[in-house]
Each structure stands twice: as C-alpha cells, then as structure tokens.
Amino acid sequence: MKERPTVLYDVPGPRARRRNVLYTVLFLLALAALIWWVVLSLEEKNQLEWSKWSPFFTDSRAWTTYILPGLENTLIGAALAMVIALPLGALFGIARLSDHRWVRGAAGTVVEFFRAIPVLILMLFANAAYSEFTDIRPETRPLYAVVTGLVLYNASVLAEVVRAGILSLPAGQTDAAKAIGMRKGQTMAHVLLPQSVTAMLPALVSQLVVIVKDTALGGAMLGFSELLASVRPMSANYGANTIASFTVVAVIFVLLNFALTTFAAWLERRLRRAKKSTGAVVGADAVEELATPGEHVGPADGPK
C-alpha cells in the first residue's frame, strides 16, 4: 500500500515525511526498551532456558499427551455447542418475527434474558444442575456443562443473527412470494431462510470464534480438560515452564481463531460482491452488536 490520502491526513510532503521518520525512530526505541525489559525479566526467572522450550520442538509426547487432546476437547466442545445452538437459535429467531404477539414476546424475553447473563454463570448453573438432577458421570460432566452453558448463551445470540439475516433481505422477496400465492410458512422455508443462511454465514463463523474462546472458561472453572487446562500439567512436567506453555497455547488459539476470522472476512467480501444474490449480508462485526442485550438500530446491511 503506497501513501494515499485518508480521512485524517493528506499524502505527506517532505517535512511530514521527515517527522514520520522521527516518530518511527522514537517508537522503535520505545518498543526495543519494552522487549529488552521483557527478555530481562524472563531471563532473570530462567524462563528462557532451552530445556523449558525444547519439549515443544523435540519431544512429540508434549503434543500427544497434553496439547492435542486438549485441543481436541476444545474443538469438540465448540463444535457441539455450535451444532446444537444453531437450530435452537433459528427457532427463536423466526419466533421473534412471528405475527402473533405472544410468540414474539416469549421468544424475545428468552433471548434478552440469556444475552444479558455472563456465559460463566450459565456454565456454573449447568454444572451444578447436572450433578444434582442427573447421573451423568463426573468425568464427562464438565463437557456437558460447558456445552450447555455455551448453547444457552449462543442460541440467543444466533437467534438475533438469524433474525438480522432474514430482515436483511429485500422486502421484494416476501412480496414476490406472496404474489405467487405462498403461505407464511412456505415463504419462510423456501424463500427467506435459504437466502438468509448465505447472508449470515460471516456472522456465524465470527460467532464460532467467540464459542472457541469461551470453551477456555470450562478449563479454568469447571475442570474441563481443554487446551488451557493443559498448561498446568505441562508446566508441572517440564520444570515449571509456565511462560513457554502459555505461549504455545496462546499461539494455537491465535492461529485457529485468526484463520476463522480471516475466513469470515473473506466470505463477507465475496457475498458483498456477489452478483447472483440479493447482496444482503450480516457482517462478521455484527455479532458484537447482536450479543448485546437491548434493542438496536438494525446492524445488518440492507441490499446496496
């Protein structure tokens, strides 16, 4: 990207360019000082010794005993939550668009309730409820609790995504369906839903990132053996290499979620460009808005 005028500044002239060089040097110095300080304090606590990092590079057992099983549980939890929450969310999202006021009201209340509560509260409740009212074995209970908490929360967010997806379609779609004599249910099943699925794909992928991140709560609070939970046994086993273990776990999370985020952005760009569809999109950034309790200005973009 070559210099181009933006909202804030014009293409820099010679004086501005000199000033920018000065800023670059100052910032570089500050950054170098920060890195120097971090390295020093790591060195002081012997966290940079090769023996603390080598298990991740030379010993496949570090991966097969700790990291991969943890990652597997993270992915299983996130996938289960998404798969269960999506149909539930679609149900509630469609119910919020119902012509009957009491259906709309009931679905709206449920959605607002679960969007307003932290997902950890829901997980703690689910965990205690399973141990009190069911005989699910204690080993599998954390998975059930994590998935239940995630489903309750994300179904309500996905309900809003589905609703926004349907509302983002041009009104002409419903009009045309009515004109050829389709009933309400037929319009929804054959015209609106299929198109809204495409429109909301970026938002769905984006919400999957939120789900993946929230599984880590189960590891910290419920004893769910996911990726974050593998840090403790690893650092116990490889000579207190806490920093190294955290770095590896964080890098895996970043790579996984960055791939998903990039995919969502790519989907969004593609859909906005698409000539065949209506061009309606629920953007990847819309999920932050849709996860917030309370009514909003429509976050979904209409056809452009």
Place this chain on the structure above:
Amino acid sequence: MFDFLEGYDLLGAFWVTVQLTVISAIGSLIWGTLLAAMRVSPVPLMRGFGTAYVNVVRNIPLTVIIVFTSLGLFQTLGVSMGAKDFTTINFRLAVLGLIAYTAAFVCEAVRSGINTVPVGQVEAARAIGLDFPQVLRLIVLPQAFRSVVGPLANVLIALTKNTTVAAAIGVGEAALLMREMIENEAQLILISVIFAVGFICLTLPTGLLLGRLSKKVAVKR
C-alpha cells in the same frame, strides 16, 4: 425462604464486579484510544504494531489472558502490581488482563468510528482552509464520537459480563460467590436466579440507555 443468603456478602460481591467493570472500562478506553491512534497514524511501524496487537489479543480467549496474569506474571515472574496481600494482587492482575483484552475491542470501535467520516468532508474542510487540528476538532472527531457511542456501549456490556472471568484467579466477584454458594447450599435454582437477575440489572439498563443515546446522537447520512 431466603435464609440461605445469611453469611454471604452478596452486595459486596456485586460491588467488586462493578469496580472491576468501571476501572477496566476507564483503563481500556485510554489504552484502546491510544491503539486506535496508532492504527490510523501516518507512521507505518505504529500502524503495524496496532494491527498486530489487535489481531493477536482479540483471538486469545480472555480466560487465557487472565489465568496468565496470575500463573505467568505473578507466580512465575513475580509481578505483584505494587500490592502486598493476595486479594489486592489478584484484583489488580484481573484489571490488567481485562484492560489488555478489552482495549483491542475499544480500538476497533474507535477506528471504525473514524472510518465512517467520509473523505469528502475532510477534503471540503481543507478546501476552505482549515488546518489539521481544526479539521480534527471541528469535522472528524465530532462525527466520529457520535458514531462510536453504540459500538463502545456494546464493548462496555461485554466487559461487564467478562468480569466474571476474574473468578478464574480467585477475585471475589459475583461468579466466584455463586460457585461457593451452589457448593454449600441446596438452593441451586434460587441462587442461580438471584445471580442472573443481578447481572440483568447491570447489563440490561446500560444496554437500553446507551442504545437509545447512540440512536439519538447518530449522524444521519
């Protein structure tokens, strides 16, 4: 019916939640605005740093960051944030983690606010002879602030809900008290309803209020 509440400092726990929220909100607003300033600055290196920070931090679970502040920063590296007792240390570490995480979202909200200002507005301002500070003060920032209210409100509410993660390092806020209570008392449903209602009281009015405000100040284009 509510006998089981005796011996628990319910209000105190929610007060810690509020404290965590307010302090982290102020801190992340400052740090997030600085990051946003870097991301829109004319210096490529600062832009790169801002982008890298946001992309990395947004994709790490908050739980990993919070647990790292305790296990990594405090227990391994001995960073105690200038406090002596464990309660204060954990509280400050949790605030640090929440600020580091939330600032990435604040940054994106502020940046998208600046980006909503059409380039034509600024070109027009330059054409009538306004200099850079004037352009910023009279044209860009007033419009950016208005369009940033809504997204920042979303970040604030998400932060309120996210403070529960501090329970993972033993900060005595609402979620930690809830876990303690459901372990000791046989009133699961009632306890859960109480905590759910407590959080709804914190998040829903803020959401409605700020939602209305953002609609009111929105720039009509």
